Structures are given as structure tokens and as C-alpha cells.
Amino acid sequence: MDINGKTELFCLIGSPVGHSGSPAMYNYSFHRTNMNCAYLAFDVELAKTKEVVDSLKALGCRGFNVTMPCKTRVAELADELSDAAALIGACNTVVIKDGRLYGHNTDGIGFVKNLKEHGVDVKDKVMAVMGAGGAATAIQVQSALEGAKKIYIFNRRDEFYPNAESTAKKISEKLPEVDVEVYPLEDSRVLYEKVQKSHILVNATKVGMKPMEEESLIQDLSVFRPDLVVADAVYNPRETKLLREAMEKGCKTVLGGIGMLLRQGEAAFNIFTGEDMPAQEVYEKFFQ
């Protein structure tokens, strides 16, 4: 990659960022689409978010991705938010244009796009989504925006539970046609009953992710049926216990979190540049 006096800057802010695959993915994509742009990662603590965002504006940076702990703070700083970012209350992608900040959230877009790539449309579907953190909220909001009929949210009674209730309230206010119900994950009888009524089951908790890779929130394997779509936000490991057991019990569409990760990056690249990311190449080079 040749950097010169006209190279335009994109970047990632948050902390930690050292492990992020984003610089490799975006720089490769800029190169393949002949764009004179470069992408860097900056380790930014929460208290410095405003100072850093003001500096990026002053430097003429064209856009940036945001990771924890800065996502909510950046949503507060944005001049305009997409419907998804406003409902989620967090941004992971920001475009800077004429000194204004346009905030987006592509996590849910990535989830829905990955489902579509595998022949599943959330429109008119009933979904059971386990989780109430960042990934889960993005999935619930984007699915509602894209016409899901009913969303059952399950979370254990921890510090995230009020977030589930607040997401349900926000979706009901903005999209009254979408029915959202919240239940404690501890009530497994209700969980299995609602999964039976669902087309799509999603795990968007940390269960299944290392070091919890030997755990799954679904203990009663009889809920898995061939037409139940099972998706996991977790991508480390690529195949979680939930996915393995769903496959063993005959579920035909079983999707890991890596596709969601790829597609959220693809959506951000398109928002940044208006160009298509070479997603298949990026997948083969960096995600396999």
C-alpha cells in the first residue's frame, strides 16, 4: 500500500484494540478497490472519547469504527444517528462529513445479512434471542426494523436484564407492530416453550465463547427440530457447543458468529466508501 499526501484516514477507536482484525480487513479492501485510504487502530479510554473524536474531525478523518468502551459515548456525541443506532443507543460506525458525525450500528445489519446469505429472511419470523448486551440488542433492534413478527428476549437476572426490558420498550414505541416479550433465562420451561414457537433461535450471550466453550444455554436437546434456524453471535470458537448439538439433532440451518462479523464489516465499508467490500476474498484471507 502506498501512502502519500492525499491518503485519507479511517480508524478504529476503543480499548483494547491491539487484537482487532479491522485494520487488516479494511486496508486490504482499500487496496483491492483502488482507494487511496488507510485504516489505523487507536487505543482510546472512555474519558478521552470526546477529545479524540474532536481531533479526528479536525484532522479530516473520513470515518471511524468504535469498539468498547466508547460505543455509547460516541452515540451521545453524534449529530445524527441511524434508526438502529438510535434504538440501540450505541454506534460502531461513524462517518464524518462537513464536520458532522453520522452514527450507525452495523452489528445487527451484519447478523440479518448473514442470515439472508444463508436463505433466511427475518421478515414475519418469530425469534427467540438469548442475551441483552451489545450484540443481542443490535440483533433484536435490527430484526425488528426488518420486519420480524415477534421477538422473545431471554436473559439471566444479571445487570443486563434491565437492558432487555428497555430494548423491548423502545422497540414497542418505535415499531408497535413488532411484539417483544422479555423473560428470565432461569425459567427454562418458558424458554423451551417459546423456542418451540420460534422460527429462529439466537445465542447472543457470552456462553459458548472461550473460556465457556463447553457450555450451552440449551440443555433440553429435544427443542432442536430440523426447521429451527440456530444462530450464534459467538465466533471464538467458530463452532460452539450450541451449534454442534443443534447440528447433531438435525437442524438444517446452523450459523456461527463469524458470518455476522464479516457482514458487519462489509456494511461499515459500504457506509464509509459507497463501495462494495470484496467480502468473499476478505473471508478467505482473514476469517478462515
Ligand code: NAD
Ligand atoms: P456484553 O458483555 O455486552 O453482553 C454479555 C451478555 O452475556 C449479557 O446478556 C449477559 O447476561 C450474558 N452472559 C454472560 N455470562 C453469562 C452466563 N454465564 N450465563 C448466561 N448469560 C451470560 O457482550 P457482547 O458484546 O454482547 O458479546 C456477546 C457475545 O457476542 C460475545 O461472544 C462476543 O464475542 C459476540 N459478538 C459477536 C459479534 C459478531 O459480529 N459476531 C459482535 C459482537 C459480539
